[in-house]
Amino acid sequence: MDKDLDARFEKLERALGSMIDSLAKNNPSRTVAEELVAAEAELAEGLKLLERHQNNAARIQQLRQETSLLDTQIKDIASSLWTMRKELKAVPVTTHPPAHPEYRFTTAELLAYARRISRNTLPLPGVTNGVEIPTPQPPSQQQASFSQPADADDSFRQTQTPNTSFNLSFAAPAADASAVFPGSGALAPAPTALTQDTAATLPPSQAPLQEKLSAAAATAPATKAAAESKLPTHLRPAVNPLRDATFLPWPSEARIRSGALAAVQALVDAGINPKGYDPAEEERKRKRAEEEERERLRREAEEREERERRMREERERMARERERARMQSQQEAGLVPGLERRESLLAAGGGGQKPKQFTFLGADDDDDDDDAD
């Protein structure tokens, strides 16, 4: 660029020199002047180019700075990333416990729970709470199976699922009636007799019942085996032990009333603070107190007996001493006949070997004598 400009300056200078020369020789030449103008124009163009060049250079400089700045930024970021990664890797890993504690359970526990709640979630077979349960078997087929008890068992085995069979097995309890209540077979002929005997005497209001009974009586002889084991339709509910039974999927009122809360309420009503009061514990305490009372009475009786025994012994001892004192005083007074009398008494009793006993008897007598005195 510099060379280019230098060339243009030289060219201008030369054109100017030749122009000055031509002017100095007083011979201005038109071509020289034109050359000068052209050289000047060229120079101006070159200067413009220079300006653009410098602008571009400045721009390049600026861009370089920018790129270097960005480079350093990138380097910074990269290095900070690297250090961060290093720091992250250096952080010791701590295992955080889950927010909610996990409760693991085994299949056995699950099954145990299912068994525990099953009596509260599944009604007993035959308890329908008044809900009509669709039976998968057509009625005629059921009828056929009822007349042949052996087949009836098979039909129960054929049912698709255990759940439906629960309700099906009680759908018509007459089939089981003979099995469950062996005596019920004897009841079956009764309607027949009733029909014949009381047909004329029945009031008109009982006519529908009468018709039903006759119908039952009419069908009864048709299948003799069935008649013996089958109850009329209207009597079937009577032999169903679960008649009118309802199933509640929650604690019944009776159960709530007989529960622990009711017991606590009863305590509150009785004016007892239930906190820390245990009826069973109180009962035990009461029993223990009774036991202790009995023990005390027994001990007292023993002590009384002991005391009485001791008193008796004391009395004997005192009596003996008194006797001895009396004897001594008698001996001292020289009352030999008294002693003789005693010896003769001993001889008469024949108990010479047991003087102590006689002494005691004698002492007792003497004691009485003393009292009399």
Place this chain on the structure above:
Amino acid sequence: MESEPMSVDSTALEPPPLPETGADEPKYGGHTRFELELEFVQALGNPQYLNYLASRKFLTNPAFVAYLDYLQYWTRPPYLKYLTFPTATLKMLELLQQEKFRQDIISPDLANALALEGMKTSVEWHVEG
């Protein structure tokens, strides 16, 4: 049926702390708090009982409502497995958290309808086909 408020300021779903040792645990009429609360939370499954509670103005008592909120710890382990009437208990406990239900259950019609529906469903749910 209430003796005294046991604790109503605990946060919902947080079960009470376990007692230190069995010997020192206070008993109410010879029963532990666990037994009494288990019985009560299950009794809540009975619509007629709820109707009775509502008629005695229990369900509008803020302390009792807070107690119902507190009883929700039965919906989570380890207490959940002790419910022997899980279906009705959990549903009623859920419904009892709603203001509207607590007001509505005072109607005997609703209690009867709930009872009938519950009895019907308990028979129907396992019938197949």
